[in-house]
Amino acid sequence: MMPAVKANAYGHGAIAVATTLQELGVTDFCVSAISEAIELRKAGITGQILILGYTSPRLFDQLVEQDLTQTIVDLPYAKELNKFGKKVKVHVGIDTGLHRLGVRSEEIEQIIEVWKLSHLQVTGVYSHLSVADDSDRNSVIVTRAQIEAFNEVVGYLKAQGLTGFKTHLQGSYGILNYPELKYDFVRPGIALYGVLSRKDDHTVAKIDLRPVLSMKARIECVKRLHQGEAAGYGLEYRAAGEQTIAAVSIGYADGVPRELSNRGHVLIQGKTVPIIGKICMDQLLVDISSVKKVMPGEEVVFIGNSDASSIQATEFAATANTISNEVLSRLGTRLERLVV
Ligand SMILES: *Cc1c(COP(=O)(O)O)cnc(C)c1O
Numbered sequence: 001m002m003p004a005v006k007a008n009a010y011g012h013g014a015i016a017v018a019t020t021l022q023e024l025g026v027t028d029f030c031v032s033a034i035s036e037a038i039e040l041r042k043a044g045i046t047g048q049i050l051i052l053g054y055t056s057p058r059l060f061d062q063l064v065e066q067d068l069t070q071t072i073v074d075l076p077y078a079k080e081l082n083k084f085g086k087k088v089k090v091h092v093g094i095d096t097g098l099h100r101l102g103v104r105s106e107e108i109e110q111i112i113e114v115w116k117l118s119h120l121q122v123t124g125v126y127s128h129l130s131v132a133d134d135s136d137r138n139s140v141i142v143t144r145a146q147i148e149a150f151n152e153v154v155g156y157l158k159a160q161g162l163t164g165f166k167t168h169l170q171g172s173y174g175i176l177n178y179p180e181l182k183y184d185f186v187r188p189g190i191a192l193y194g195v196l197s198r199k200d201d202h203t204v205a206k207i208d209l210r211p212v213l214s215m216k217a218r219i220e221c222v223k224r225l226h227q228g229e230a231a232g233y234g235l236e237y238r239a240a241g242e243q244t245i246a247a248v249s250i251g252y253a254d255g256v257p258r259e260l261s262n263r264g265h266v267l268i269q270g271k272t273v274p275i276i277g278k279i280c281m282d283q284l285l286v287d288i289s290s291v292k293k294v295m296p297g298e299e300v301v302f303i304g305n306s307d308a309s310s311i312q313a314t315e316f317a318a319t320a321n322t323i324s325n326e327v328l329s330r331l332g333t334r335l336e337r338l339v340v
Pocket residue numbers: 004006052128170171172173187188189190191325
């Protein structure tokens with residue numbers, strides 16, 4: 001396993017997640033940016049850390065100093081990194097159709113060139129799938145073609161006598177929908193956190209994913225709202241009758257999408273209550289008329305369990321028209337991460 005702990009481990013807290021995984025025996029990690037890799041090194045992560053994204057030449061010295069592994073995003077980048085003149089570990093990115101980073105798989109001569117750059121030590125070759133999460137016919141055909149293209153590159157490199165590099169291709173949906181594939185590493189992100197991207201996704205491998213994260217805030221203040229009165233910025237919510245409302249200590253700066261204004265819901269004492277009015281930067285309002293005796297300090301659940309009820313990250317995301325990956329990775333730094 002080479003878990004993806006980028007974006008603060010999908011909002012969970014990269015240091016807490018990576019150190020826990022390291023204690024469990026995981027020695028290889030991937031992140032997106034060098035800043036994330038350095039943060040992990042400072043926190044005592046000692047194994048391989050692969051940077052999946054681009055590192056600016058002004059930070060090349062840090063790659064060496066912190067013993068990081070850099071992705072080769074294309075051949076010119078490989079040449080630039082080689083010019084730095086110090087031994088750097090790299091994984092060569094192969095573009096098999098996502099057309100994001102990596103050398104195009106059919107440009108085999110360009111791929112081979114990387115091995116001729118004397119300061120680069122190639123310890124890995126990898127690609128990334130475009131539609132491994134989709135099970136319709138065309139997506140499966142496209143994915144099979146990507147797998148084939150990757151295998152051809154790896155086969156060609158080995159036929160040239162090149163060895164000493166590891167291979168990897170699958171993120172979460174690659175693992176769950178193409179479980180028969182066998183490369184040296186897998187790069188689980190969202191599934192590592194016990195979550196799929198969408199609630200109704202079906203995967204070939206049936207596995208009991210259990211969410212790692214709950215997201216909670218507290219009631220700050222309870223008050224009456226009289227019929228016809230507005231609540232929140234912009235006069236966008238008006239009381240239809242006498243109501244009890246509460247201010248909750250969390251806002252869009254913490255990762256509650258503003259799109260959930262007048263639309264999302266939360267759990268208090270196991271009951272579902274609506275978010276009312278515009279979500280603010282640091283606060284939001286809920287209508288608690290249906291709940292008895294709500295006190296300041298009481299728990300409000302956005303993701304997770306409250307008595308017998310629960311809200312999944314995928315449900316929270318769907319209400320905001322997005323996937324769990326986005327809402328989790330955008331959870332703000334101000335939210336306290338408690339490891340239970
Ligand atoms: C983010 C990322 C992953 C992890 O993706 P999930 O779908 O969350 O498992 C794996 N590989 C690469 C290259 C990525 O950018």
